[in-house]
Amino acid sequence: MNRLHQLLGHHVWAFTSFRVDAPGLPVAEVDWLFYNSLRGTFVLSEWKRYPALVLQVMDEGKPWILANGAAVPNPVEQVGRQLQAVRRVLRxxxxRKYFPSVDQHSLNLYPSVYSPQIDEATRRERLRYGAVHGSLEEVALMVERRAVTAPLLVSGVSARLELAETLTDLFRCSIGSAVRRKLDPPPPVQPDPGVRMAAIHRELAALHLELASLLDAPAQVAALTPITVPAPVAAPAPVRASAPPRISPVLRSDALRQSPAKAPTSPSPAPAPVTKPSKTPAAGHLKRHVTRLVPASKPTSEHLRDAFLAALQDGQLRSSGVHIGLFGSLVGQHLTGGVNLSDLAPGGLSKWCHAQAEAAGVPIVRDPKDPSIVRSTRRTNQQKEPV
Structure with a gap:
């Protein structure tokens, strides 16, 4: 469980070791059920441990074969029965209450089996539906990347907390205090004006002291540096000119042909002054979205998503696009209070931004010259070019 906590972000909810009583079906005992609140997907995982390595993985209707020659019941069939029970109670x-717009008969549950006795030497038959994994890293990667055409998503902190409480009641689990704080963070406490004014005065006093030390530093350095007088340089003695040797006219003309006169060299041009590039209007416009929609203190992933989607659909950023790296840099400079960008965008900013656009139904493409720049491909009646 600790390893899964390290591999999965806070946006993944994990329910473990619970029973499901579905009408008309046997009671199902479920090992793990994951819900990705950013992608809106449910993943069912059955965990198995065997006394020997798994030699062959088979699809439904056939047992699995171990390296010691034993045949064990097929866990793919077991997780299939669990999937039917969980799907029925979710419907x-x-x-009906939380995802009314999604077709009830196309609920996107995905079955999987994990066994540490599965390795590279295991022969795997192609499964018709589901996946089999031999490491927790593969399980976490599937939970993070699994996507569907009709995601099961809820918006708002209160709606997510209510959905989590309903799922825990349904699966007879509980929500820890740490998890509850992540789902429903406390409202930000406004600082007392007098306390904040005193802190500002202390900061100003410290800045004045630092400025005074910087202003006195050049004078102190000049006072401590000894003045050195350069030693006099003797003038070179004049060289007495000697008479040129006498040569015949033929030799003189040959010497002139063999040693042509050198053209005077012109001084090399001075290097052009280096000018620092100024901030582009696109960067300033992108920064306004960040400062307007992302609070510096106590921000959430929703604030970051709103700022990215607003910039992505901004008409003034059509030509330049949205540079994800610049967007993350502006957000990191804007945040205060020990909040990290990785907490708001788990799994990497680029992958997180693409997931937000996909969940919001905003199709985007990468710039062919710079993959860090993305643009929306949604068209309108007034604008036929990609935005």
């Missing part, structure tokens, strides 16, 4: 108790 009856969850989907």
């Amino acid at each position: 009856q108790d969850i989907c």
Whole structure:
């Protein structure tokens, strides 16, 4: 469990070791059920441990074969029965209230099996539906990347907390205090004006002291530096000119042909002054979206998503696009109070931004010259070019 906590972000909810009582079906005992709140996907995972390595993985209707020659019941069939029970209770108790726009008969549950006894030497038959993994890294990667055409998403902190409480009641689990704080963070406490004014005065006093030390530094350095007088340089003695040797006219003309006169060299041009590039209007416009929609203190992933989507659909950024690296840099400079950008965009900023655009239904493409720049491809009646 600790390893899964390290591999998965806070946006993934994990329910473990619970029973499901679905009407008309046997009671199902589920090992793990994951819900990705950013992608809107449910992943069901059955965990198995065997006394020997798994030699062959088979699809439904055939047992699995171990390296010691034993045949064990097929866990793919077991997770398939669990999937039917979980899907039925989700349709009856969850989907109608929280995901009314999604077709109830196309609920996107995905089955999988994890066994540490599966390795590279295991022969795997192609599964018709689901996946089999031999490491927790593969399980976490599937949970993070699994995507569907009709995601099951809720918006707002209160709606997500209510959905989490409903799922825990349905699966007879509990929400820890740390998890509850992540789902429903406390409202930001406004600082007392008098305390903040005193802190500002202390900061100003410290800045004045630092400025005074910087202003006195050049004078102190000049006072401590000894003045050195350069030693006199003797003038070179004049050279007495000697008479040129006498040569015949023929030799003189040959010497002139063999040693042509050198053209005077012109001084090399001075290097052009280096000018620092100024901030582009696109960067300033992108910064305004960040400062307007992302609070510096106590921000959430929703604030970051709103700022990215607003910049992505901004008409003044059509030509330049949205540079994800610049966007992250502006957000990092804007945040205060020990908040990290990795907490707001788990799994990497680029992958997170693409997931937000996909969940919001905003198609985007990468710039062919710079993959860090993305643009929206949505067209309108007034504008036929990609925005």
